[in-house]
Amino acid sequence: MSGQFEAKLAQLGVTLPDAPAPAANYVPYVTVGDIVYVSGQISGGTNGLVTGKVGQSMSTQEGAEAAKLCAVSLLAQVKAACGGDLDRLVKVIKLTGFVNSTDSYTEQPQVINGASDFMVEALGETGRHARAAVSAAALPLGVAVEIEGIFQIK
Numbered sequence: 759m760s761g762q763f764e765a766k767l768a769q770l771g772v773t774l775p776d777a778p779a780p781a782a783n784y785v786p787y788v789t790v791g792d793i794v795y796v797s798g799q800i801s802g803g804t805n806g807l808v809t810g811k812v813g814q815s816m817s818t819q820e821g822a823e824a825a826k827l828c829a830v831s832l833l834a835q836v837k838a839a840c841g842g843d844l845d846r847l848v849k850v851i852k853l854t855g856f857v858n859s860t861d862s863y864t865e866q867p868q869v870i871n872g873a874s875d876f877m878v879e880a881l882g883e884t885g886r887h888a889r890a891a892v893s894a895a896a897l898p899l900g901v902a903v904e905i906e907g908i909f910q911i912k
Contacts, residue, residue, distance in 0.1 A: 761845035767833075767880050777838035778802075778831055781898070787839045789911070792848070794839045798856070798906040799831035800898060809900040813863030821857060821902055822872030828855070828905040829873035833880070836909050849910040850877050850887040856904045858897040866891040873905050 767774065780786050780797065787796045801808040801824035812821040832853075833844065840846035855870035857863075870891040877885035887907075897904050 761843065763844045763847060763881060763884075766882075770880060772830060772880070774830065774834045774837055774844070775804075777834045787835050789839055792910055792912065793851070794836060794909045794911055796832050796835045796839075796907045796909065798904040799828045799835065800901040801825070801827045801903040802831070802901070803827045807899055808902050810902050811858050811860060812869055812902055813860040813865075816902055818865045818868050821859075821869035824902040825855060825857075825870050825872030825905060826876045828903050829853075829876045832873075832905060832907045836907075836911070839909075840911055846911045847881070847884060847909060848912050850881065850885050851908040851910055852888040852890075853877070853905055853907045854890045854892070856892050856894045856897060858895075858900070858902050859893045861895075863893065866893050869903065870905070872903075 784797055787794050808824040810816040836847055837844045857866045857869045
């Protein structure tokens with residue numbers, strides 16, 4: 759039986775995937791007390807990686823959709839950190855989003871809104887968080903967005 763958060767995700771048409779494995783010599787998350795630090799999750803879904811440079815080969819809206827995919831992966835990692843029970847999530851504390859964008863592109867916050875809006879839509883007040891949205895000249899594997907997060911659990 760799924761809990762309240764997964765029931766809401768299902769209403770939104772989202773099923774959390776298995777937590778993505780790390781691509782190098784690091785762990786996907788670290789838990790210290792009741793805080794979970796989740797490594798950067800890159801934009802990818804069932805159709806593979808979402809690659810491109812926002813402001814050049816991708817629109818702001820396409821970037822926001824890529825950011826939402828990162829948010830889904832972040833929640834999958836939190837679920838894994840909670841032993842499979844996402845309802846142990848107390849608070850999304852902070853997201854830091856990196857946008858593969860051109861030198862002149864300035865809408866990084868609107869791109870990362872794709873993740874922020876999803877967190878609030880899926881988790882309500884639990885999903886409200888502090889945030890940074892940063893431009894990057896390039897990201898791993900050419901992905902459009904990477905987001906890391908800090909979460910409180912019980």
